[in-house]
Amino acid sequence: MSSSESDNEVLMLLNSSDDSSDDTRSNRVYKTRINYYSELDNQEFQLRFRLDKQSVQLLLGEIYPFLKVKGTRNHGISPLHQLLLTLRFYALGTMLLSVADFIGVSKASACRTVRDVSNAIAQLYSKYIYMHSDTEQDFYAVSRFPRVLGALDGTHIRIQSPCSQIGEEFRNRKGYFSLNVQAVCNADLLFMNVVTRWPGSAHDATIFNNSDLRAQCENGSFGNKWLLGDSAYPLKPYLLTPLINTQTRGEQLYNEAHIRTRNCIERCFGVWKRRFPVVALTLRLSLLRANAVIIATAVLHNICRLKKLDDISPEVEIPEADVSPTESSTEETFSTERANLIAEYFHKLLFCYITTLIYKILPTCALTYSYFFLISVYED
Structure with missing residues (x-):
């Protein structure tokens, strides 16, 4: 057999093998993409x-x-x-x-x-999520709480178990795997700060104490304004928490105003999760991708709020938020700031409110007597 004939036979074998592979290979199907x-x-x-x-x-x-x-x-x-x-x-x-x-x-x-x-x-995080400097008036309009920088809280985003080695770190006190996401919002329900990297077992105070936000507050970056947090956070000169046991009417007014004003962050979480149910259900993604999705939806939430888009009901059923006792912080230092606020503002706020009410209700003949009686009670 000549060399040319052998070369032809090799080519025929190669061609036949290619043809057979093409016959067995499934054709790639392209789906129709609707605009x-x-x-x-x-x-x-x-x-x-x-x-x-x-x-x-x-x-x-x-x-x-x-x-x-x-x-x-x-x-x-x-x-x-x-x-x-x-x-x-x-x-x-x-x-x-x-x-x-x-x-x-x-x-x-x-x-x-x-x-x-x-x-x-x-x-786009830094473009749409940042600490605002003009938050005081809007928060004051909510419940007359002065000098508020933002409302602070954490929320649990459900995830699948990352892996058997570190999975239990992400199991929160409610029993499911999650990321504990810390956020700060303003009175318009705009996110101003979002931290997503902590597992569900992390305490809210631990997340805050290790955040850049705390360092900025301690450096005086936001002046003499306050963050409002629940009792899970430590009481600081720049972070006010509610009183556990109230004794006076001024303390009760402080707690009521604190709760109503801090409720902005709860409402913010609710609007965010209803618009983007992916963060209300279980994220079945890797940790890195889950973090990116949480930040991305927070950015989109701010875009929707800035453009004043109407809230949209979710197409899927959103589970109700788990209710559990709030973890209390044992740190009670720096109470002077809160005590001064109650004594110098909320106690006097009550006096001004009652005085205004008397002017509206009592006749002129009884006004002078009632006014001086109220002053004597207040001084006592």
Whole structure:
């Protein structure tokens, strides 16, 4: 057999093997991708993606530099479809496969897209989440509590167990795995600070004591303003907590005003979780991706509040918040600041309130006697 004939036989074998592999290889199927931006009206669009069309367009322009696939060449996922897929995942908090089918991509592509877009939106943290300096008047309008910088609290975001080695660190006192997320908001329910890296077993005071926010407060970065926290936090000159046992009416007024004003952070958490149920249900992602999703949805929450978008009811059932006793802090130092506030402000606030009430109710003939009687009681 000549060398040329042997070469031909080799080529025939190679070709036959290639043909057989092509016959057994399944053809790649590309799913149809619907352009929901043009197909849906603004109301239906906002119902499914939690943001209106204008906000999505502006957000897309901001995150575009951080996205990896920026075109549809080789059937790549367009930036708009990437963003809509991620927003749909935030709105449902369901399995990635369901979101992938909704957009028309594979589950693996959906997983990568959620990761990339969440990281891109999280890059906008410093632009949309920062400590505001003009919070005093808005908080004062809530319940006449003066010099309030922000309302501080923590909330548990459910996650799946990270792994057997460190999983128990993330089991909180309520019995499920979570991340303990600390946040500060203003009276308009805008996040001003969000910390997401702590496991569910971490105490609220531990998170605050190890945060940059505490260092900024102790350095006097925010002047003589106060954060308001519940009894799980330590009492500090810049962090006021409620009184456990009230003795005077002034102390009762302090507690009532404190609770009403600090309730802003509870409302903020509620609005955030209703708009983006992914943080109200169980996050079935790795820790890094879960952190990115939490920060990204906090950024989107602020965008919605700034653009005054209407709150949208969730499409899925949100579990009621777990109710459990608040962990108390044993630290009772720096009580002078709180005591002075009660004595010099809330006690006098009660006196002014009663005096005003007397002017409105009592006739002129009884006003002088009642006024001096009230002064004598107050001085006693």
